[in-house]
Amino acid sequence: MAEHHVATHCPYCALQCGTELTGDTGAVSVSPSWFPVNRGGLCRKGWTAPEVLGSADRLYEPLLRNEHGELVATDWDDALDLVAAKLRDLASEYGPDAVGVFGGGGLTNEKAYSLGKFARLALGTSRIDYNGRFCMAAAATAGNAAFGVDRGLPFPVTDLDEAEVILLAGGNPAETMPPLMQHLEGAELVVIDPRRSATAERAKLHLRPRPGTDLALALGLLHIAVSEGWHDAEYTARRTTGFEQAWARAVGWWPERVERVTGVPASAQRQAVRMLAGARRAYVLTGRGAEQHGDGADTVAGFINLALALGLPGVTGSGYGCLTGQGNGQGGREHGQKADQLPGYRLITDPGARAHVAGVWGVAEESLPGPGIPATRLLESAGTAGGIRALLVFGANPVLSAPHAGLARAQLSRLDLLVVADFLPSETTRMADVVLPVTQWAEEEGTMTNLEGRVLRRRALLPPPGRARSDLEVLSGLAVRLGRSETSFPTRASAVFDELARASAGGPADYSGIDYERLDSGEPLHWPCPAEPEGGSPHPGTPRLFLDSFAHPDGRARFTAVDWHGPAESTDHEYPLVATTGRTSGHYQTGEQTRRVEELSEAEPESFVRLHPDTAARTGVHDGQLARVSSARGTALARARLDGSMRQDTLFLPIHYPGTGCANLLTNPVLDPRSGIPEFKVAAVSISGVEEV
């Protein structure tokens, strides 16, 4: 193939930095483009992303597990025939809900849409969810409840350039999405994080709550804002409801009580609120640190309540937003691969939404299944009575990403059929009965939606390698074998997008005014972008939401009355420390891609655990020593890194490593009852050194 050139976006996080790719199948080079979110910047993950395209162990052909337990190459027809036949048999014996589907937060909008349609139509199952449930569900639930619609940032990233003060609860963009930091440079940062992260290093004020007490801190900040008269009473009266109920909970969270619970000094709490309230342009942002809790939706609601009390959301130059993490974590939650949703970001229980989507799909509304169950429960149900007997995984690695990873692995091993579509081997493909090789970012057309709700074009530089196919072709091939027509499962990305746009019409995430032609012309289109023209021209999209009104029928935002009851698990004599998990600058998600990049792998080659030197001294662990970290659920091995900035009661482990280094061997699968997000940030653990021979 002759060398050529495309404008596209980084394959990794939700910032979706603009890139230019040049090359051919032999060598691809990347350079940053002057896209608004990255303005010519890329992090080292983005710079090295092309290396993944030519990984030595890339999946090039379908694999079937033989009678000796080995995965051996086969052809596509045999693989798809076998999968379809087994799915049919299992559904006929156990019912359609015996088949589960698990999607990924990095799938394009078109794939996420097709996956949801495939599950509901071709399989007739309600058992679909995706790994975004592990990372954005709490913010989505809280955002929907407060504003009537959830878009990570309801304003362009570039609006942050003008902020005077930004409070960031549980986010570390200096490591996870470094180009974002240029938009925060002009602001004074208040960072809430139990550890002194790279972002906290740059903060004017760093609040270090005990892990699992974020909501108590949020309640305390609201208490100070109101009791000291810094809240915006005119705004809350005019633009919100529910203030009194929320205040009734926060009134008992005076600063000294909050200090006792969280460890954050009362003076620092006051300083944080004073900074926010005194700024003319201020933002409250949340990340996974605030969200990945058994009370994650309430915790986010606590920070939204604070933002509402200060009169920030829906005001030009101020606001609340969530820093979505996964590449298509935003679009992935809009098009129907979530257990409770249909395309257009509509509830599957909404009769109007069901009728509309059924009409687009050309089926009877009654034929659509109802809501499914959250991802963690879906995995746990594998092989149990009434649970799933087969699972199709597209672009995800739940064996590492699920909480209580040991249990997830054990449950998946009980399945009658595990099918994984991916482009690289992972811990999940290694358990599969059938592995389907698919294309990756630079080999496919499609769209992604970044953390600010802007729809972006992903463009192919390379043809599919080997016998790899796009996920759209795989889904279409299976759907046809399950009795659906080829025309109802198109394989051309633009055709899928056009259908997706029609299916989304009238929903909160309305894409019906967007098409590839407009995107390819460079129009900055943020949803909602309805088909109806505005002022005689095509709708320009909606970069800023809520300026006139919020999306609830009365146009007002909702305070949510929340209270703190503590994490599900407490430390005790056996497990006296708290483990919290997070990300590093060199790796993405479970690391299946970035661990294959030499530069990144050399920089962060193995799992590690950060701990305070005094904690290390108490537990007999030395710097650089392999350590055994144990919880009630399992043990992970990680290299000890002593860090004087850590809290003495807290350990930190990154989530990017496989095998015995998997941090999720420790984590608690308790779920937030409102959003289904698991508790990734608090696990009671012990630590000891390992004698290496």
Ligand code: SF4
């Ligand atoms: Fe940008 Fe995120 Fe890619 Fe880094 S990983 S280059 S921050 S999109």
